[in-house]
Amino acid sequence: MRILIVGAGAIGGYFGGRLLEAGRDVTFLVRQGRAEELDQNGLIVRSPAGDIDYPSPPHVMTSMLNTTFDLILLSCKAYDLDAAMDSFAAAVGPDTLILPMLNGMSHLDRLSKRFSPDNVLGGLAFISVDRDASGKILHLNELHQITFGELEGARTPRILKVEEALSDAGFVATLSEQIVQEMWEKWCFIATLAGVTGSLRASIGDVIASGGESFILELLAECGAVAAQASHGVREEVRQRFQTMLTAQGSKMTASMLRDVERGATIEVEHLIGDMVARRGSKKQDGLSPLDVVYLNLKSYEARRVREQG
Structure with a gap:
């Protein structure tokens, strides 16, 4: 499964780094400044669950997107959602699954309106992370979990593929049948x-x-x-x-x-x-x-x- 992580900030960088270390096909979608940080320093995570020092993680900018992805992990701030959707729109095909890890509910409607309800999953991230001035990601506690599922709760073949992609990657991945x-x-x-x-x-x-x-x-x-x-x-x-x-x-x-x-x-x-x-x-x-x-x-x-x- 080809996975696009929108941003390499605290949450996206943490879970994307774990997925990279587990050998998953991960690409980060980043802005110019973050691309330069990743080129110079790599992806750096300091965590009670184990540090990550991943040199030159795969990353692209919006202008470089020329193909669709199977799964898009979205962890932007809600006030950046419109800009984020613009940035990854070229990566969304009919079968692309978008897994937002935002709090609240209104982003589901906004994503469904911009793309298709069929593209959108429910999701939650349980983690406390921050970034320092150099771009280093700091995991502040021992909790690191993604919970996800179909909005209708079904155990579909596609959500089982998502479960397979996220499981055994150095964090807790939980498939929920009542994600809403x-x-x-x-x-x-x-x-x-x-x-x-x-x-x-x-x-x-x-x-x-x-x-x-x-x-x-x-x-x-x-x-x-x-x-x-x-x-x-x-x-x-x-x-x-x-x-x-x-x-x-x-x-x-x-x-x-x-x-x-x-x-x-x-x-x-x-x-x-x-x-x-x-x-x-x-x-x-x-x-x-x-x-x-x-x-x-x-x-x-x-x-x-x-x-x-x-």
């Missing part, structure tokens, strides 16, 4: 984690120490109500697991959105939080809900960032 449900559940978790840590500029443990447990739980419940409204309510055992993680005293857990805020970078506020607000619809109660509070805070950060950089 799992995507909704992760969205609820990430919207809560990003909303809390990004808006309050603190780790979960710091928020708990400051008396914020009820705020966290109310936000999780509000997101869960949106999922239930879409017929994908968070399952009780999953909710309990999320609650335990999000209320652990002393936890250093944060979302990548907090790192982006601290860098003064663009954030995925609309895809993660704004879309949740939009799907919730109008509230019946007076005042701002926890979801409204974090949305207002993060949108204010975004407005200030645009103003100061303008």
